[in-house]
Amino acid sequence: MINQKAGSVVFQNVRKTFGAFTAIPDLSLAIEPGTLVTLLGPSGCGKTTTLRMLAGLEHPSAGKILIGGKDVTMLPANERDVSMVFQSYALFPHMNARDNVAYGLDASGLSRKEAREKADEGLALVGLAGMGHRLPAELSGGQQQRVAVARALVLEPQVLLLDEPLSNLDARLRRKVRTDIRELQQRLGFTAVYVTHDQEEALAVSDRIIIMKDGEVAQSGAPRDLYEAPASAFIADFMGEANVIPCEVVGIDGADAEIRIGGFEHRVPAGRATPGAASLAVRPGAIALSEGQGQGLAGRILHSAYLGDHVEYEVETDVGTLFIVDHAVDRILPVASDATLGFRSRGIALIST
The missing domain is CATH 2.40.50.140 (Nucleic acid-binding proteins)
Structure with a gap:
């Protein structure tokens, strides 16, 4: 199922420099709507810089970025129709789960009642129905991560960005939450760009994996193809x-x-x-x-x-x-x-x- 709101992502000859250092020399890639694509690679390969440019937290030094066919290269983060799930969850500790999920909805102009109703729907989507009254400290690590996913999804973005979303979980919980994220993405059909350095995680959740090295695409393909037919x-x-x-x-x-x-x-x-x-x-x-x-x-x-x-x-x-x-x-x-x-x-x- 492809969500009608799901957007494509295109990088056209994108370059990113920090002073004299070139993090991304010349990056071109395309992501189809309704797919989960993982940017995978060792530390320093450019995957997080790529995600931050897509989110609008960094701007390219050259090239273009398109989301849903629209040039967003120089747009600020709040005008890009993307939502981001951080590895730290970034939940407000003094707010319960419902209010955390509703936070972005409050800023969008919905009434408090409408925002809470939509937040409850979001919590139900991620399997946390009836738990909106709990504070983050009263939730497990996996439940907190699902609250963060719900908060991003209720904004109905064209693209959901996930930055090392499981890095703070123990091994058993990582397996559970990665399964939850993959099932949710397939059920709802949204576009997701997922960043990790964990090969097993990438194999488990992805429609396609883009392996990066030195700011460039080293190889791209379906998980099975990359594992069974590596190019180098x-x-x-x-x-x-x-x-x-x-x-x-x-x-x-x-x-x-x-x-x-x-x-x-x-x-x-x-x-x-x-x-x-x-x-x-x-x-x-x-x-x-x-x-x-x-x-x-x-x-x-x-x-x-x-x-x-x-x-x-x-x-x-x-x-x-x-x-x-x-x-x-x-x-x-x-x-x-x-x-x-x-x-x-x-x-x-x-x-x-």
């Missing part, structure tokens, strides 16, 4: 740990490539590979590990750690030390023993280095 070693490692292994592409056969790793040959999706030296990104869970010497890449167990539902190994091979996650917890290979490594059909991709 940076993307492969950032989207979940990956072993980057030197290999040789010895031949291309349709959509597959024949690669050689040491003396071991294997077929993988070719992508845009050409014959010659290459690199292979291999997820830790995509390596099949067996005891002793056999058909595959020879290795030697350097370290093992039992972690309940899986065992983590470090294995020395001719192409370097590889990190492996093995769910065969009923047998743990001893340190210093020989092992044979093979590759599963998923979780491996040829990449550019």
Whole structure:
């Protein structure tokens, strides 16, 4: 479902400098209405600066920003038809949940009665019906975050902005609230731009992920595409740990490539590979590990750690030390023993280095 109020977002050759420092050199991107798009990347990559420019809290040094087809590049924040959810929640501690949600509505010219009625509707939307009388201190962290989301949604913005919205929650509560946010976005169909440095969070909530590096788009796509077909070693490692292994592409056969790793040959999706030296990104869970010497890449167990539902190994091979996650917890290979490594059909991709 696409909300009729949901707006598109377009950045056209946007540049942002702070004195002599260029935070965003030349950024172009487009976000479709009714989608949840995550800006993901390490600290200092430009994702928060991008969000602040979209919110009107910073202005570009060059380029254009459009929301719903309207040029908002130099408009102040209160004229942009966006709402923002901050990582600190920014709730007023002396106001109950209903009054916190109604705060922006009061400023919009609605009567006090209309604002409170709409605030109650907003609280019901986020699963907090009947809790409007509670002060923030009487709510859990997850409930406070939902109040902050309700406060943003009742203003019916074209775009909802979420800046690290789960960073103050513990791990279990983060899983719960991210599910709530995703379900709410899909049910109501609003456009959302979500900023996080947490890869798992981005995979869980997004229609599309834009990975940023040094103020630029390093790769953009659906979560599954980015995880299973990273374009570079940076993307492969950032989207979940990956072993980057030197290999040789010895031949291309349709959509597959024949690669050689040491003396071991294997077929993988070719992508845009050409014959010659290459690199292979291999997820830790995509390596099949067996005891002793056999058909595959020879290795030697350097370290093992039992972690309940899986065992983590470090294995020395001719192409370097590889990190492996093995769910065969009923047998743990001893340190210093020989092992044979093979590759599963998923979780491996040829990449550019």
